[in-house]
Amino acid sequence: MRKLSEKKLLIATHNKGKLEEMRALFAPHGIEVTSAGELGLAEPPETEDSFIGNARIKARAAVEATGLPVLADDSGITVDGLDGAPGVYTADWAETPNGRDFLQAMTRTWDELEAKGVPHPRTAQFRATLVMLWPDGHEEIFEGVAPGHLVWPPRGVQGHGYDPIFVPDGHDRTYAEMTPEQKNDISHRADAFRKLQVLFA
Template sequence: MTRRLTDPRLVVATGNKGKLEEMRQLLGPRGIEITSLKDHALPEPEETEDTFLGNARIKAHAAAKALGMPVLADDSGIVVDALDGAPGVRTADWAETPSGRDFMVAMTRTHEALLASGAPEPWTARFVSVLVLAWPDGHEEVFEGRTEGRVVWPPRGALGHGYDPVFVPEGQDRTFAEMTAEEKNRLSHRGNSTRAFEAACLG
């Protein structure tokens, strides 16, 4: 049986400012007060799994046990068909530089890999978001959201974060980075996974 969340306070196990802002936009209207790992002086654990679900579990359960309260974690990324699913769970890793994460580096690397692959356009891809809501006793609820679309080049738009400037959702002609937060949230993988979480655990 699905376990419901009764506390209006919710920790989201992330240090990603863009992801945290999206969760606040999505859940704020429900009266949910969201805090991050940084707010609780908790480090981000190392993500050692090879699936979105595995990495979301690591983050959610580590924080739930440390804090003694339910914690929601998201692991997400872009899966590009012509690159055999890369960067996938390594999406953030592709952005790592000596001075921190730079998603322009990641997007450029992806484009160069697509050119090297010889794959013709459209370069089909999808964003995937897996949410794990974990309790200190080890119980968990899992939700997944996907958005199908394609990778485009050059990057377009200055809104959003991550790979948003090179991803056009199916049926659209603008990238996520050219959409308002409200428009993106209606279509996005994280919007879809969060709405599934809301329906099941908030009711």
């Protein structure tokens, strides 16, 4: 296990919500975080069919462009009643000609559950895979999961993505009804990040 000694880290994301979560998680460790989006890097095509594969693509592209150590994340939601969909295609379900529309994605998800007559609770899991990649090619991988269930209609205005319809196990509020701090304590990304903290030990 290689330790992270650098104090500047590039996050391979163009998602501002994800970046803010990462920035908050790294701040206590004195690590300055910037993102591929902030540096104007291109987004590489995500052509793999796994979270690890797509995270690797993002990490490698960012390392090659900057020479910095990079943390890449690929995440999404897997819905049991849809055989794990949308999974790695979570963001694709939100794509429109004018950018991403997650209300469209959430509506499609719920409509497909309704069409299949999936019983309640409609269980789902947010999943996050973190790939830490150094310029010499060394990598460390950490996976996190947050189990829960889906509700309709969407509730709350915090967060991003599927947060308004996801209620994590042990809670009665959606991610979008929680403060960022409350969500960060229990999220799939926080679960993966807790495992990543061995890099600081």
